[in-house]
Amino acid sequence: MSSQQPGMGESGSQRVVRKVAELRELVGQEIGVGPWVEITQERVNQFADATGDHQYIHVDPERAKQTFFGGTIAHGYLTLSLIPFLSQGRDGVKIDLGGRMTVNYGLNRVRFPAPVRVGKRVRLRTTLLAVEEVGEQAVQITQRQTVEVEGEEKPACVAETLSRIYF
Numbered sequence: 017m018s019s020q021q022p023g024m025g026e027s028g029s030q031r032v033v034r035k036v037a038e039l040r041e042l043v044g045q046e047i048g049v050g051p052w053v054e055i056t057q058e059r060v061n062q063f064a065d066a067t068g069d070h071q072y073i074h075v076d077p078e079r080a081k082q083t084f085f086g087g088t089i090a091h092g093y094l095t096l097s098l099i100p101f102l103s104q105g106r107d108g109v110k111i112d113l114g115g116r117m118t119v120n121y122g123l124n125r126v127r128f129p130a131p132v133r134v135g136k137r138v139r140l141r142t143t144l145l146a147v148e149e150v151g152e153q154a155v156q157i158t159q160r161q162t163v164e165v166e167g168e169e170k171p172a173c174v175a176e177t178l179s180r181i182y183f
Contacts, residue, residue, distance in 0.1 A: 048108025102140035130170035
């Protein structure tokens with residue numbers, strides 16, 4: 017049995033999918049795993065400034081040490097918002113259907129099973145759940161995005177994302 021990821025090319029890098037029918041064949045399969053990225057206090061502070069969420073568990077390392085987290089943690093919504101960034105450079109399947117644009121259409125479900133402690137590394141694991149035509153000019157792709165924390169059993173975030181590719 018091969019250790020190769022479903023959808024991956026011979027080299028273990030990326031397979032480019034250019035047709036909707038070809039993409040449909042991958043429904044139910046893992047289509048990519050991204051590289052590890054460290055979550056820094058600076059990134060957490062920048063997110064706090066951008067959103068106005070300055071709760072001490074995110075921005076005050078000394079006070080956060082007194083909590084059961086043992087230090088500062090990333091905002092759950094920061095973790096969620098990193099999904100597009102974390103998907104860059106992933107191995108597996110690159111979806112290139114020749115569309116004019118791809119937009120986020122929404123989320124069906126989001127959960128934050130475990131925190132991301134500042135200084136930890138995270139990566140994204142993506143599974144293709146559905147491919148649907150939306151009228152004559154768009155395709156909707158549903159994916160399960162799992163943000164894993166290095167060395168931790170539970171993921172930090174599991175989100176079912178909806179993207180639309182417009183032709």
